[in-house]
Each structure stands twice: as structure tokens, then as C-alpha cells.
């Protein structure tokens with residue numbers, strides 16, 4: 001099964017990607033992993049990407065696409081894959097479609113993790129990080145009432161990334177950038193939404209119910 005996973009920050013996409021890929025026995029291919037592998041492996045693309053990253057610039061689309069093409073060409077990806085973090089925009093989606101078509105392949109499904117903004121804010125803005133050991137606590141889910149780490153006694157703080165205003169801004173940016181991608185896949189007729197609220201295992205179960213009819 002050839003699958004793309006999309007979802008807003010705070011939807012638990014990374015975790016779901018792992019569970020779903022392992023349930024379907026397909027490799028999870030995230031752009032983060034591909035980048036790290038190319039950079040640490042010292043490939044030509046990795047060296048090229050590093051020149052941009054070292055300058056603090058965004059790695060150009062072409063480099064990312066070339067890395068994805070290499071990765072999807074590997075043996076373990078021939079019978080299916082789960083892509084996480086790619087494509088990010090309609091242009092990349094079109095390139096991916098054409099790339100697969102050249103290989104006689106096509107995406108089976110794009111799974112969209114659906115969580116409403118208030119739920120994401122509740123999840124992320126409730127996080128408190130320990131300044132000493134780095135452990136993350138949640139004011140609601142861990143019933144954390146004081147600002148002391150139960151593991152090491154360090155002082156807890158709220159990361160800037162987790163502040164409500166920042167979270168809401170990230171969600172706006174995400175919706176703006178992703179809405180065209182979602183409609184692209186809706187038009188292609190391969191978009192399925194999954195309710196991504198509730199416990200992690202329940203979300204995986206719901207996702208598998210959607211995916212099973214499409215799995216080999």
C-alpha cells in the first residue's frame with residue numbers, strides 16, 4: 001500500500017505514522033529521516049542539503065525531491081510505503097504523482113488526521129518542560145499542578161513553541177499551506193479523513209479501519 005499521512009502540528013502524526021506503517025508492514029519514510037540519512041551518510045545530496053542548512057536556509061524543493069526519489073527507489077519501498085512530511089505542497093504532490101507513474105505505481109490513499117484547533121491548543125499549550133532533565137509533563141493529562149519535575153525536582157517551564165498564541169499561529173500557517181494539498185488529493189479521489197482525537201491506540205484503530213479495505 002502506498003500511503004501519504006498528513007495532519008496538523010499536535011495531531012500525533014509521527015506516532016501514528018510509526019504504528020500504521022508497522023501494522024501494514026511497510027517502511028515509514030519521513031523527510032526528517034531521509035535528510036538525516038543523507039547527511040550522515042555523506043551522499044552528494046546530503047552534502048548539498050548541508051550547505052543550505054549550515055547557512056540557515058531552507059533546502060530547495062529539488063534537493064528534497066531528489067532525496068525522496070532515491071529513497072522510494074530502494075528495495076524495501078517497492079511494495080508500499082508511508083510518506084510522512086512529503087509532499088508539502090501541490091507542486092511536490094504533482095511531481096510525486098508523475099514519479100510514481102513513471103514506475104507504473106500510484107498512491108493508494110492520503111490519510112488526513114483531523115483534529116480541531118482547540119484540541120491541538122489543549123494538547124500543546126498544556127505541556128510543561130523540565131529545565132533540568134527535559135522531560136515533558138502535561139498540566140491536564142498528567143494532572144500536573146505545580147511547576148516541579150516529579151522525576152528530578154527540576155523547575156518546569158512552558159516552551160515558546162507551546163504557548164497558545166504560537167500554537168494558534170502555527171495552525172494558521174499549516175491550514176494555509178496544506179488546504180490546497182488537501183483539495184488536490186480530494187480531487188484525485190484518494191483523500192480519507194480520520195478523527196485524531198482521543199487516545200493514541202484508538203486513533204490507530206480508526207486509521208486501520210479506513211486503510212484495511214485498501215491494503216493488499
Ligand SMILES: [Zn+2]
Pocket residue numbers: 130131132133134135149150151152153154
Ligand atoms: Zn526533570
